[in-house]
Amino acid sequence: MSPAVGVVCFPGSNCEHDVVRALASLGASARIVWHGDDDLGDVDAVVLPGGFAHGDYLRPGAIARFSPVMGPLRRFALDGGPVLGICNGFQVLTEAGLLPGALRRNSGLRFVCTTVPCVVGSSSSVLTAATPVGTVLALPVNHGEGSFVCDEATLESLEDNGQVVLRYADNPNGSMGDVAGIANRAGNVVGLMPHPERASSDLIGSSDGIALLGSFLAAASATAPF
């Protein structure tokens, strides 16, 4: 059965259609969920897409975390449902406290828009279950505030628990520990700055994101919590 995926659209999101298209091409039944809805509907997984939710005012994700949809999203995540935050979605998940740390202005103040090699750091997440540790993926990044930061103890525990799911091979933004993506302890909530949906066809430069999205959909299909 094709998993149903809700892709949340905030005012200022701009990657929701790309995500829907990429997931649909992999057999999912993906639909857009408005941020003002206080119900996710009958979904097996949720994606927070990239963009500039609420204009990134104050801080990226700072206002989005109070959107009505975030209440049901939090419950869905805490119940073990697969949740993926891409770029701005990652920022929203950290602001909401569903993932540790924060995303800061890139070192060098440069908005990075390029395709970078990323190395799978852990397979213990809904996003990376299908990719062995050490797999190198070419993934597009497109952000001005993607420099991951947290305190040393948090980074150590992320490393020790296999929560650093993706690392930059050549750090483009000054992220601590070369972190490109992390998961929560249970592995069902994942945030990453690179855009797997923009690497979902050779026609657009890379299909390396398919393994990640495929893993996410497999988790969504599984009846048992991941």
Place this chain on the structure above:
Amino acid sequence: MRFAVAVEVRGLEGISDPQGQTIERALPALGFTGASGVHVGKVVRFELEAADEPAARATAQQMCDRLLANPVIERAEVVVSPAERGE
């Protein structure tokens, strides 16, 4: 009573501040030598109705904790003063 509130948000010690570093490097080009420790933060100003100054301060502090600052990377300083009259 109405109070004028200014919340200054700045990065925590040890969190890199690339904007501050860039400005610090730019200053000598204009002849301003000797500036160090440049940091860029932001100020959120607003007026607030509250019973008294401690109440205004407490409310502003709650705003900081819940929205205005991210404690993972920032700290906030609240300054409360009586609002100017005759606006």
